[in-house]
Amino acid sequence: xxxxxxxxxxxxxxxxxxxxxxxxxxxxxxxxxxxxxxxxxxxxxxxxxxxxxxxxxxxxxxxxxxxxxxxxxxxxxxxxxxxxxxxxxxxxxxxxxxxxxxxxxxxxxxxxxxxxxxxxxxxxxxxxxxxxxxxxxxxxxxxxxxxxxxxxxxxxxxxxxxxxxxxxxxxxxxxxxxxxxxxxxxxxxxxxxxxxxxxxxxxxxxxxxxxxxxxxxxxxxxxxxxxxxxxxxxxxxxxxxxxxxxxxxxxxxxxxxxxxxxxxxxxxxxxxxxxxxxxxxxxxx
Numbered sequence: 299x300x301x302x303x304x305x306x307x308x309x310x311x312x313x314x315x316x317x318x319x320x321x322x323x324x325x326x327x328x329x330x331x332x333x334x335x336x337x338x339x340x341x342x343x344x345x346x347x348x349x350x351x352x353x354x355x356x357x358x359x360x361x362x363x364x365x366x367x368x369x370x371x372x373x374x375x376x377x378x379x380x381x382x383x384x385x386x387x388x389x390x391x392x393x394x395x396x397x398x399x400x401x402x403x404x405x406x407x408x409x410x411x412x413x414x415x416x417x418x419x420x421x422x423x424x425x426x427x428x429x430x431x432x433x434x435x436x437x438x439x440x441x442x443x444x445x446x447x448x449x450x451x452x453x454x455x456x457x458x459x460x461x462x463x464x465x466x467x468x469x470x471x472x473x474x475x476x477x478x479x480x481x482x483x484x485x486x487x488x489x490x491x492x493x494x495x496x497x498x499x500x501x502x503x504x505x506x507x508x509x510x511x512x513x514x515x516x517x518x519x520x521x522x523x524x525x526x527x528x529x530x531x532x533x534x535x536x537x538x539x540x541x542x543x544x545x546x547x548x549x550x551x552x553x554x555x556x557x558x559x560x561x562x563x564x565x566x567x568x569x570x571x572x573x574x575x576x577x578x579x580x581x582x583x
Contacts (some may be wrong), residue, residue: 320377320394327380327392327400334392337379337481344480346373348435350487352446356453357479363456363471370476378474379481384492389482393463393474400463403478408458409498414450422504429505433490452497490583 327334345351357363373379373393380400381392387407392400410418421444426432435442445452463474486493495499 309509316378317376320380323394323400324377324380326477331381334381335383336377337374337484338377339375340486344371345487346441347487347490348491349433349493350483350562352435352442352453352474353483353486353493354480356446356448356451359448360456363479366469366471367476367479369471370475370478370480373473373477374480374484379477382478382481382485384482384496385487386498389478389496391478393477395465395474397465399535401463403463403474404462405459405461405475405478405482407454407496410452413519415499416501418444418452419503426505429501432504435490452493454497518529 324334324336345354357367378394379391380394381390384388387409389403389405389407391403391405393403394400422441425438425441431437449455461471461475461478463472465472465474467473482496491501
């Protein structure tokens with residue numbers, strides 16, 4: 299199919315035609331590659347979650363990307379990213395362009411440096427209670443600012459990203475690469491854990507200390523509760539009595555169901571001491 303006019307210039311292609319073209323190509327690819335994963339944008343919003351927004355926001359922080367990244371918005375919106383696969387340190391994608399066959403894009407992302415990761419782990423101690431909170435972006439504002447710090451946070455800078463596209467565009471960042479970069483943000487909307495996969499770090503490291511502190515607290519509470527139960531049991535065994543509260547709710551008579559009178563100041567709850575069978579036998583002897 300020709301996409302150029304009689305003068306050799308690319309002819310205008312409507313959004314509807316672009317979407318239809320991408321949809322047809324996707325159906326063809328699925329016959330041979332059933333595990334293909336296209337980027338699907340629902341509505342007018344590219345991303346909705348904290349991780350998706352933070353990823354796209356990071357791309358716009360750098361002049362190298364800010365002037366070029368916008369070229370990919372329309373492509374990702376009309377479904378041109380036919381496949382996007384995230385693996386440790388790498389993203390591979392297929393993007394439908396003006397040619398009949400989709401272009402192949404490879405983006406390599408360096409892992410987070412050990413020094414930065416160590417600093418972030420230290421800042422997260424006691425701040426995150428669960429993986430769910432981390433993935434949902436529910437954490438203190440201070441951590442959010444640390445995570446998104448330009449050049450020193452979790453998100454990669456341009457010098458940590460290398461990319462290649464099979465298209466003939468000579469530009470430093472073609473619109474196909476830009477579409478894939480936006481597509482990563484959309485994919486993080488679906489599964490934020492993929493961020494830690496591509497940056498080659500374990501997200502569990504950020505909550506290990508918090509979970510340990512919470513577990514220790516629960517264990518201490520359990521020990522105190524167990525100790526009180528044992529104390530009551532030992533007291534009954536030593537004195538041969540059963541500990542029983544003498545205050546029982548009324549079930550008969552005109553006062554049934556009425557509220558019990560409040561004890562006077564200084565009064566204590568009465569405790570009846572009933573002799574156990576073992577104790578009564580000793581007294582008869």
